[in-house]
Amino acid sequence: MIWIAIRMLTGDKQKFYGLLFGIAFSTLLITQQLTIFVNLIERGASGVYNVPTADVWVMDEVSRTTDVNLPMPSTALDRVRGVPGVEWAVPHLRANASVRTNEGDLEGVSVIGVDDATLIGLPKVMLEGDPNVLSQPSSVIIDDVGTTRFFPEGESPIGARLELNDQRAVIRGIADAIPSFTSQVTLYTKYSQALNYVPGTRNRLSFVLVGASDTVSADELTDRIEAQTGLRARTRDEFAQDGVDFIIENTGIPLNFGITVLLGFIVGVAIVGLTFSLFIRDNIKQFGALKAIGVTNAKIRRMVAAQAGLVGIIGYGFGIIGTVIFIWGFSADPTFKGFYIPWQIPIISLAAVFIILALTGWIALRNVLKTEPAAVFR
Amino acid sequence: MSDQVKQPAIRTRGVIRDFKAGQQTIRVLHGIDLDVCPGELTYLVGESGSGKTTMISIMCGILWPTEGEVEVFGTDIYSLTDTELVNFRLQNIGFIFQQYNLIPSIDAASNAAVPLIAQGMGRKEARARAVKMLEKLNIADQADKLPNQLSGGQQQRVAIARALVHEPRLVVCDEPTAALDAKSGRRVMDLLREVGVAEDRSVIIVTHDNRIFDLADRILVLEDGRITHDGTEMPEDH
Numbered sequence: 001m002i003w004i005a006i007r008m009l010t011g012d013k014q015k016f017y018g019l020l021f022g023i024a025f026s027t028l029l030i031t032q033q034l035t036i037f038v039n040l041i042e043r044g045a046s047g048v049y050n051v052p053t054a055d056v057w058v059m060d061e062v063s064r065t066t067d068v069n070l071p072m073p074s075t076a077l078d079r080v081r082g083v084p085g086v087e088w089a090v091p092h093l094r095a096n097a098s099v100r101t102n103e104g105d106l107e108g109v110s111v112i113g114v115d116d117a118t119l120i121g122l123p124k125v126m127l128e129g130d131p132n133v134l135s136q137p138s139s140v141i142i143d144d145v146g147t148t149r150f151f152p153e154g155e156s157p158i159g160a161r162l163e164l165n166d167q168r169a170v171i172r173g174i175a176d177a178i179p180s181f182t183s184q185v186t187l188y189t190k191y192s193q194a195l196n197y198v199p200g201t202r203n204r205l206s207f208v209l210v211g212a213s214d215t216v217s218a219d220e221l222t223d224r225i226e227a228q229t230g231l232r233a234r235t236r237d238e239f240a241q242d243g244v245d246f247i248i249e250n251t252g253i254p255l256n257f258g259i260t261v262l263l264g265f266i267v268g269v270a271i272v273g274l275t276f277s278l279f280i281r282d283n284i285k286q287f288g289a290l291k292a293i294g295v296t297n298a299k300i301r302r303m304v305a306a307q308a309g310l311v312g313i314i315g316y317g318f319g320i321i322g323t324v325i326f327i328w329g330f331s332a333d334p335t336f337k338g339f340y341i342p343w344q345i346p347i348i349s350l351a352a353v354f355i356i357l358a359l360t361g362w363i364a365l366r367n368v369l370k371t372e373p374a375a376v377f378r
Numbered sequence: 379m380s381d382q383v384k385q386p387a388i389r390t391r392g393v394i395r396d397f398k399a400g401q402q403t404i405r406v407l408h409g410i411d412l413d414v415c416p417g418e419l420t421y422l423v424g425e426s427g428s429g430k431t432t433m434i435s436i437m438c439g440i441l442w443p444t445e446g447e448v449e450v451f452g453t454d455i456y457s458l459t460d461t462e463l464v465n466f467r468l469q470n471i472g473f474i475f476q477q478y479n480l481i482p483s484i485d486a487a488s489n490a491a492v493p494l495i496a497q498g499m500g501r502k503e504a505r506a507r508a509v510k511m512l513e514k515l516n517i518a519d520q521a522d523k524l525p526n527q528l529s530g531g532q533q534q535r536v537a538i539a540r541a542l543v544h545e546p547r548l549v550v551c552d553e554p555t556a557a558l559d560a561k562s563g564r565r566v567m568d569l570l571r572e573v574g575v576a577e578d579r580s581v582i583i584v585t586h587d588n589r590i591f592d593l594a595d596r597i598l599v600l601e602d603g604r605i606t607h608d609g610t611e612m613p614e615d616h
Contacts, residue, residue, distance in 0.1 A: 001495060003495075003501060004484060004488070004495065007483045007484045008484075011481075012482075012483065285477065286479055286480075286481050289475060290496070292467070292473050293468065293473055293493055294464050294465065294466075294469070294471075294496055295496050296461060296465075297460075372441070373440035373441075374435040374441040
């Protein structure tokens with residue numbers, strides 16, 4: 001009977017494709033929007049993930065994220081270095097500055113000052129150049145977002161001069177960095193050089209990056225640092241999560257994406273529900289005849305479930321493939337750089353598809369089950 | 379075994395059926411007592427609204443009577459559970475609907491095989507048996523065609539094949555010739571008699587097609603929910 005059910009469904013091509021479209025569209029909308037949402041809010045942690053060597057981030061107690069920070073006095077660095085279990089501690093500066101572009105426009109950039117001696121604070125991978133280029137005067141390393149933002153395609157930014165807060169900066173390398181939440185261009189330079197580029201107040205030290213010794217865990221070290229220095233210390237993972245939480249708490253992004261996901265679900269229910277009901281209505285005489293002949297309600301349920309299952313599997317597959325094509329298609333765009341589909345999202349979409357089909361299938365099935373076999377003689 | 383002791387194919391006693399229409403209760407059948415013998419081609423004849431569709435629905439176990447007993451080949455069908463009744467129909471009754479109700483997206487042979495597939499037989503075997511039945515009905519060459527590629531008469535034969543493929547003991551037909559011309563109608567009736575009627579089988583036909591009245595073994599006339607005539611020919615006043 002399952003075979004008959006499948007043929008009944010696929011034989012009505014318009015409705016079959018309509019159902020597939022409904023499920024595929026819903027899956028695409030839910031999966032794609034959730035994927036963008038997750039990747040976007042994870043950008044709130046990009047500043048942390050771009051510095052993989054730091055086990056602990058130390059900051060003023062009011063600082064919340066890599067971008068929302070209150071600079072500390074330079075003495076904080078020595079206080080941190082004095083804490084037992086600290087293998088190394090280096091200064092880290094993060095500030096905003098303005099760059100005048102070749103077209104004469106002003107563009108806001110992030111300036112990151114990394115430790116002069118060890119260059120800790122730079123992203124792990126360089127796309128062009130070597131980290132040591134920072135030892136040359138006025139050197140900056142630009143992130144790959146900046147190369148596409150400031151320079152025409154095909155033009156190498158290496159050697160280009162920028163007017164950074166009225167001072168000269170020469171690009172000598174390109175870093176492979178995860179873009180920030182706002183996809184702002186980031187320039188990396190030595191800490192001492194960054195102090196010149198960024199006009200400041202008395203306190204200039206944004207963070208102290210710490211490496212834990214082998215004898216102590218990052219969690220334990222954060223407790224020690226906080227106890228001994230009165231500063232705020234967060235492990236790498238904690239601070240990354242802080243960045244994500246900050247975006248969730250302070251922007252309308254979750255609500256907006258949530259609305260879109262909900263709309264995807266509602267559109268799915270509407271299209272699939274309507275098409276399924278039409279399909280059942282068109283075949284109600286056949287279902288009635290089957291019931292009269294001697295097909296039990298349980299078998300009818302299985303038939304409708306098989307029809308829903310087939311539509312679900314194919315439609316869901318198309319939706320997921322659509323999302324993969326979307327993410328893959330935009331992977332070259334810096335805005336979508338590094339985007340991936342977390343494994344949980346297809347499962348969430350699958351659950352949504354299941355609910356859509358269970359709901360619409362149940363509504364459609366009710367009409368079939370309510371149909372008296374005797375109706376076929378009327 | 380003599381005819382006198384032969385078990386009736388259908389035996390009804392005091393069958394009453396009421397329908398609710400708003401506040402009103404309308405009695406459609408008024409205590410029908412009836413015995414239909416095996417080996418007979420029985421017509422149930424009556425005007426629209428006379429209760430013949432209700433009667434045939436009750437006799438084949440798809441509509442519960444308000445009161446009364448219905449036995450089909452000795453089984454009190456309305457004492458069965460729902461599932462038992464559905465299975466009883468599947469094993470013992472073949473249906474031919476006025477509008478055929480073939481499944482449009484499967485071919486003629488598969489349509490004819492539906493009762494066998496519903497009984498759990500494998501699709502290949504069921505289809506092979508259905509093709510044999512289509513052969514009997516001289517339509518095997520159309521076995522691979524979809525219903526919409528067949529003429530009305532051919533669709534009717536597929537519907538007959540579906541009703542007979544699982545060799546039911548009772549075949550119930552609703553206006554089987556209504557959509558056919560006189561010649562095709564008579565051919566369908568000949569086929570039904572040839573294939574459907576046997577010593578241990580019975581065919582009941584609901585019809586008001588006077589072109590085929592002469593083919594019946596027995597004619598029951600239903601008027602206002604009561605049997606007003608029971609004979610081998612139609613009464614003269616009809």
